[in-house]
Amino acid sequence: MSNHRNFVLFAFSLIFIFTTACAQNTSESDTVDKNSSEYKIYKKNQCISCHGTDLEGRMGPLSNLQQVGSRLEKEEIRSILLQGKEETHMPGYEGIIEEENIEILSDWLSEME
Ligand code: HEC
Incomplete structure (x- = not known):
């Protein structure tokens, strides 16, 4: 027993x-891989100042990008990166970030689920 x-x-x-x-x-x-080439682009373009070092967001719930891939398609993310979001603090990066890096960032973020 x-x-x-x-x-x-x-x-x-x-x-x-x-x-x-x-x-x-x-x-x-x-947690985000801080040594990835994608993260370096994210960091270099100062996304961190509003979206945080772990994509946790510093400006309210929609600035949290940790699961952005489950609410937005890659193409939607791409157009937000280019045009920004009207009436929010999200700036547009058309002509500021190279097309190629916009592509890499949209790809990377759409995998955050
Ligand atoms: C000056 C602050 C600021 C900077 C810099 C900034 N963002 Fe944002 N971003 C925001 C805010 C605030 C929102 C949420 C907007 C809203 O309320 O819908 C946002 C939204 C987003 C969204 C959409 C999230 C969603 O669910 O709608 C993406 C994707 C994004 N940002 C990516 C980036 C990337 C990548 C960079 C760097 C290239 C960047 N942002 C730089 C403030 C910023």
């Missing part, structure tokens, strides 16, 4: 160890 109880305890501690390890993994993959 006591063997059975030990086994149950052992099984529960395994489950506990696995779930905590998994929880740590997800939170790691949620």
Whole structure:
């Protein structure tokens, strides 16, 4: 009987160890890779000042870009980057950021889900 109880305890501690390890993994993959070439473009163009170092947003909920890919298509992001958003603080970058980098940023952000 006591063997059975030990086994149950052992099984529960395994489950506990696995779930905590998994929880740590997800939170790691949620943070932005700061060494990526995309992040460097994001940083270089000062998106950080309004969108934060982890895309968490510093200007209200819509400036949080961590899941922007689940609300906007790549093409929509691209046009926001070019034209900005009227009546908000989101500036347009047409003629300021090279077309190629706008493309890279839209691609990158549309994968944030
Ligand atoms: C001066 C501040 C500021 C800067 C600089 C800025 N943004 Fe924004 N951005 C905002 C704000 C505020 C919003 C939310 C607008 C709204 O309320 O709809 C926004 C919205 C966005 C959105 C759309 C989010 C959504 O769900 O509608 C994208 C994509 C975005 N910004 C990308 C960028 C990128 C990439 C850069 C750098 C090239 C950048 N922004 C620079 C302030 C800024």
